[in-house]
Amino acid sequence: MDWSPVWISLETSVTATLIVMVVGLAAAAWRERHNGPVMALVDGLFLLPLVLPPTVVGFFLLLLFGRNGPLGKLLLRFGHTVVFSWPATVIAAAVVSFPLMYLTARAALEQVDPHFLQAARTLGASEWRVFGEVALPLAWPGVLAGTILSFARALGEFGATLMLAGNIEGKTETIPIAIYSAFDANDMQHAWTWCAVDIAISLSLLAALYYWTRARGPARWVRR
Amino acid sequence: MALEVQIAKELPDFTLDVRFRAESGAPLSILGPSGSGKTMLLRCIAGLERPDHGRIVLDDRVLFDSERRVRVPARSRRLVLLFQHYALFPHRTASQNIAFGVRNLSRVDREKRVAAVVRRTQVAGLEHRYPRELSGGEQQRVALARALAIEPGALLLDEPLSALDAHLRSQIEAQLQETFAEYQRPTLLVTHNIEEAYRLCDQLLVLSRGRIAACGAKEEIFQRPPSLEVARLTGCKNFSKVKAISADSEEAIVEATGWGCQLRVAHRIERAAHVGIRAHHIDFEEAAIPGASTENTFPCWLARSSETPFRTTLFLKLHEPPVGSSSEFHLQAEVFKEKWERFRDQPVPWHVRLPPASLFLMPH
Numbered sequence: 164m165d166w167s168p169v170w171i172s173l174e175t176s177v178t179a180t181l182i183v184m185v186v187g188l189a190a191a192a193w194r195e196r197h198n199g200p201v202m203a204l205v206d207g208l209f210l211l212p213l214v215l216p217p218t219v220v221g222f223f224l225l226l227l228f229g230r231n232g233p234l235g236k237l238l239l240r241f242g243h244t245v246v247f248s249w250p251a252t253v254i255a256a257a258v259v260s261f262p263l264m265y266l267t268a269r270a271a272l273e274q275v276d277p278h279f280l281q282a283a284r285t286l287g288a289s290e291w292r293v294f295g296e297v298a299l300p301l302a303w304p305g306v307l308a309g310t311i312l313s314f315a316r317a318l319g320e321f322g323a324t325l326m327l328a329g330n331i332e333g334k335t336e337t338i339p340i341a342i343y344s345a346f347d348a349n350d351m352q353h354a355w356t357w358c359a360v361d362i363a364i365s366l367s368l369l370a371a372l373y374y375w376t377r378a379r380g381p382a383r384w385v386r387r
Numbered sequence: 388m389a390l391e392v393q394i395a396k397e398l399p400d401f402t403l404d405v406r407f408r409a410e411s412g413a414p415l416s417i418l419g420p421s422g423s424g425k426t427m428l429l430r431c432i433a434g435l436e437r438p439d440h441g442r443i444v445l446d447d448r449v450l451f452d453s454e455r456r457v458r459v460p461a462r463s464r465r466l467v468l469l470f471q472h473y474a475l476f477p478h479r480t481a482s483q484n485i486a487f488g489v490r491n492l493s494r495v496d497r498e499k500r501v502a503a504v505v506r507r508t509q510v511a512g513l514e515h516r517y518p519r520e521l522s523g524g525e526q527q528r529v530a531l532a533r534a535l536a537i538e539p540g541a542l543l544l545d546e547p548l549s550a551l552d553a554h555l556r557s558q559i560e561a562q563l564q565e566t567f568a569e570y571q572r573p574t575l576l577v578t579h580n581i582e583e584a585y586r587l588c589d590q591l592l593v594l595s596r597g598r599i600a601a602c603g604a605k606e607e608i609f610q611r612p613p614s615l616e617v618a619r620l621t622g623c624k625n626f627s628k629v630k631a632i633s634a635d636s637e638e639a640i641v642e643a644t645g646w647g648c649q650l651r652v653a654h655r656i657e658r659a660a661h662v663g664i665r666a667h668h669i670d671f672e673e674a675a676i677p678g679a680s681t682e683n684t685f686p687c688w689l690a691r692s693s694e695t696p697f698r699t700t701l702f703l704k705l706h707e708p709p710v711g712s713s714s715e716f717h718l719q720a721e722v723f724k725e726k727w728e729r730f731r732d733q734p735v736p737w738h739v740r741l742p743p744a745s746l747f748l749m750p751h
């Protein structure tokens with residue numbers, strides 16, 4: 164049996180989650196400091212991948228990264244094509260899971276009592292330190308929850324991935340796509356196997372989420 | 388060395404518009420009811436809020452100047468604001484909290500600095516605890532240590548005692564007094580507690596709806612409030628409108644229309660509109676001494692009384708017994724329980740005396 168969909172799925176999800184964690188956190192932190200009517204538009208744009216059908220997201224990604232798309236042309240100049248390659252699975256997964264990270268991180272950062280940040284400022288801390296040493300540690304359980312949710316979403320990504328990365332065995336075939344192919348080919352045994360693998364990974368993720376948000380929540384700030 | 392503040396800022400209900408100077412070694416208490424702009428004032432000085440215009444200068448360092456477009460950010464002002472609820476970082480131990488502001492020092496210097504403030508603020512033994520493992524008083528001391536560690540140019544305290552129990556309060560108050568004496572830099576303390584303001588500071592600034600109602604030595608403000616508003620804000624309960632009858636350079640005779648009597652007052656002012664006396668300054672003539680002066684002495688009846696553990700507040704009606712409602716009274720007098728126990732059973736009317744030196748006149 165060819166286990167490549169498991170490794171492709173995990174590699175894709177981990178890479179996409181790492182990207183989304185950094186970008187989503189940065190976007191949330193940036194959004195925290197800005198307000199105004201334009202920001203409502205920005206919010207809408209950031210949350211669009213969450214509400215749109217993944218196929219629509221995939222369609223726009225194709226337009227963007229295709230041979231005639233602005234980003235596709237740019238990459239072609241450096242001799243790269245994204246469409247139907249492994250990076251395409253990462254891009255699709257990252258774009259679709261970004262809103263979850265962004266929303267959760269923002270909610271977590273908003274929960275931090277502004278007095279802590281102000282106290283840090285009057286004690287001479289730069290804005291980077293205020294964020295890195297006060298806001299982020301205090302928002303950490305929420306940020307972590309967002310990360311795990313994003314990972315779960317990236318792992319389950321199907322529609323946009325199929326549009327942008329296609330279904331190339333051993334290259335872009337992730338677990339959800341493998342399930343679809345197996346089912347399509349009436350190969351129920353493989354479909355069952357991939358489903359079981361997916362359930363196992365998802366359950367471990369939920370267990371991790373439960374453990375981390377409890378063990379790493381505010382209760383830890385006591386002596387052990 | 389001094390902190391000079393002259394700022395204005397539009398707030399939703401009124402405009403904060405103040406100008407004052409706080410000298411080193413003379414802690415200044417900012418007293419005012421809640422919502423009078425006290426906390427906003429501290430936040431403007433600390434750099435957490437931006438005044439609409441004005442100037443803030445510490446020693447020779449301009450921290451804010453709207454005309455010259457100077458606005459030093461909070462992190463570079465080196466003015467520490469002690470928050471009402473301390474704002475200790477919950478994810479750092481006490482010593483990590485204290486060391487937060489001195490990271491730029493070398494390791495050795497940093498440890499020295501932390502050890503010094505730990506000694507001074509008596510937080511030894513608590514260094515490895517997290518804030519949530521500390522009591523309110525301990526958190527207060529750690530917050531003070533964290534503030535003093537950066538050797539701030541001025542100390543700003545926002546209601547530092549209001550979150551503490553009564554028995555802790557006097558203890559922390561004594562410690563604050565010591566700190567102020569040692570620290571010798573401009574110190575501002577915001578409070579709505581009159582007694583706290585009086586005990587902790589020499590200078591008093593009374594704030595009312597964003598304006599300075601009085602500013603100066605505390606004794607003067609309490610003895611001779613410059614206005615009816617300040618008298619009220621500093622806890623005075625008894626007022627009456629007056630008509631001037633006669634005055635010389637030393638004293639004045641006035642008719643207190645609200646109290647229906649003539650009074651001799653041991654000072655005089657131009658255009659007196661009100662006379663006042665503090666509740667604990669009212670005297671009782673326990674037994675009529677034949678031939679004693681009857682100056683400023685009037686018969687009175689009790690309308691009602693209200694008791695606290697050690698004192699009793701008496702609501703008194705002058706000249707005639709109260710009829711009907713117990714809310715009908717002229718004066719509120721405050722006496723110690725022992726005294727109250729002694730004369731509560733004496734036959735009415737009692738005789739109340741308003742000492743001329745305790746009465747004060749206020750202009751229109």
